[in-house]
Amino acid sequence: MAARTPHPLVSVVIPCYNHGHHLQEALDSVFRQTYPHIEIIVVDDGSTDDTKQVAQKNHGVIYYYQANHGPSAARNKGIRYSKGEFLVFLDADDYLYEEAIATNLAYLQQQEQLAFVSGCHDKVYDKAGKIVPEVRKVHQNHYTHLLKGNYIGMHATVMYRRRVLEDFMFDYTLRGCEEYDLYLRIARKHPVLHHTAKVAAYRLHHANTSNNVPLMLHTAMEVLKRQENQLQTTEEMKAYTEGRKAWQYYYTEQLLAKLQKQKSLSMYEYYNLLRYDPSLSLRNTFSSTSTVTIMNQMIKYIPSSRIRNKLKFILAGTATPRPGKVALGDFNRYTPFSTQFGYDRGGPVDRYYIENFLEQEADSVKGRVLEIGDNSYTVRYGGDKVTQSDILHVNNSNPKATLIGDISNAPQIPDNTFDCLILTQTLHLIYDFKGALHTCYRILKPGGTMLLTVPYITPIDYGEWEDVWYWSFTDKALKRLMQETFPKSTAEVTPHGNAFTAAAFLYGMGLQEVPLDKLVFNDPHYQVTITVKAIKS
Template structure:
């Protein structure tokens, strides 16, 4: 096996390509941008008739291999035969790797040398509408049983294999699809594997994806599972396979049902659903009749009855006619509360803030700094916190352990904290850039900043009214984070909708607001923006 002088094993990135020359440059560029020092890139042209050869041969440091069209499995096996790496990664030509992907997975294989492969999370990129969806599944043990229940890996490029496994297994060239899932099951049945939730790759969904043939994919995946039946040793494994068959039927038949609703491939979709999940088709037909009735009611019923249906949850998209809006208790120019709803059970925005901290609670640990008090540190950090520090701008707070301004705090040493909780504070600091720079400076490498800022909000009428300078959007926080945490990892989210924003502006208390209305997210009405930023390890 080849190893660089600095000790990094050679990683072979094998890119099978069949008429995806238009996508290939993105895939190649994503490999070249990896921070892993010892790579070889192999493009296997599976009989393409487009410009695949030209793109590959004009790309630096790419080994180009041509074969007559034999299918994806054969192309991957050809890549294995021509590769020299100790670790192998298979990247489809229409997908790409995310920054740090190879280094992340290679570190796992170097740390746990008995692993046959390691896999991670990915993101789905929907080309038609530009939507990006994170795909993360936590699996820490019993990988074979979990794979029997479904392909939790989801995307092949997130997998990095140890080469030795291909002395025992190769991709099955008789399979028209699902050959990667077949390989995962074979390997996990005999060897230890590992899965993590760090994002490794992006899966591009477009019209020419193989996975777009839903009936074919369902037939293929059920065949793969049936191959495992002779190898099942325990009742747990047998039950896992039965559950897997149900899961795959549900998954693909639901997708076919969406095709029926849009009028796409109606005959083939209906036939497949009838064969595997006939009750879904029956429910669809019943629902369709109900929908037709609702449409008739909406077109012919008077406005007061439509408003009643909306309140009952039976007409979710009802919009009153011009001049027919019923303002009710909102028909006023003053809020119900002038203190954010504290006098009515607590502020609406705290729902989003505390949900965010609960979700990220595992990062509240070690030496933790919070502004003003340490209520959130104690509530969400619990025993993970070894030392809780409180920063306050002056000495009026007897709980404070550090006195100072977060935007200029030279008295706090560099690399001091494992976690900083900075909730609803940045808008009170005129030089918020400097405050973020301080947070980055005083965090330890790998430490986490958990920050929330207001978007749509009333302005405080009490203590903070003279220093309430800003409101934010997720785009503003993204720009700020890129500048102040340039090498770290960041996750930015926004929460709220028009109802939540209105309730918050009027000062309604959290107990007065139905939770399901708060949980609906509309990025055009951002009440709270959250940031999880991690300082780079080096």
């Protein structure tokens, strides 16, 4: 067992999206820490304000930029580029108290088995100018308590042990409650600890994600639902049931309070109030009806005709329209909006799946890396982890190519050469695709990783690749191919997409035109893109 470092490095990762006006206060709170061995990493999640300028004017702050992928992707990036033995995630609009790092670090150093430690916090109401302490006492059975609700409440009160985060990352598909999801997954597997010292301040203002009650309610219920198949004891099952009721009550009470103050609710707030209000299930009138039927019956009580009509439209989307009643709208045409895969409308829809996959697997892009066509993804996701970047191109039209040839028959490339291979949207253009996969297996080092993406539902290119667009692949086909071409190796094959994104991609909609909630929903019957991570045995 390695000797414990007496003064280990602690990494404070600050994801920031358009909170440049708060960022300096968050940074100053880290600078004031009584514990000195700290690195600060700001991950700019596509901000359009002065976030970059604020971060870079502070000496010693490490700054990274990424396109807007949400706080979870920003935190994951921070994990990858941080060096600390312990990590803290501080939102840019919050701040730490001076003893925060020292307090949490002491617990983790005293108890080596702990995966993370959490403390308490103050809620700071900017507009009202008041501070409310949030102190919860939890001494044991932390997983069970988390099933009942998120007793931690504020992410910056948590310090993680790095080795745990090597196995658990933030789920970037969640639009809220990402921290709660991580707490549950870790506490299910590892011991954790909670103390009552206040270590941070949570600033409440109009831009907080937590103000989006429908979003928070939906994601809290989704996160809890993910634990259902992990429950092992009667106590855990009881806590799970209590937790679902508690989340419903907590958020619907907020909506009811807003309504009682005669403040208007949005259509989505009405939708969620009607869907989750526990009192509805107690009404004999509705005891044998579906949720949608209940909501349709309740619509007549909504005072705003505009909201009523929009809510009816939303509810109509939860059921299949009657024959002859489908509203075709902008899709009522023979030609697509774009014949360039949506590049002229903000980028292709399938790039979301491809780049999120590579973002999640960026740790594998290291050592000597071969990419087909160009090395843009190698540079973007490998960074300084890459010792040599090679480009294979089928001809000499790319002057940066280091290797020329057809990957389906490339005897000039030695065996066991590369630590990582990146083949995005290429395999369908190769007639002998099995030969290409055999080559990939041969030239990978043992333990090396192939990151592959292929299309299934897709337009066909109008230009350079039209004459060599041979194939489309399902996840079932890729699983068989991996068994044949990467024998005894580990392969993860994942389909991505749904009916909406498949139609959007076929019509040439741009990525920025597709709402995030439509992108993250996955239906394997409509596979836009298949991703494969294969590790050579």
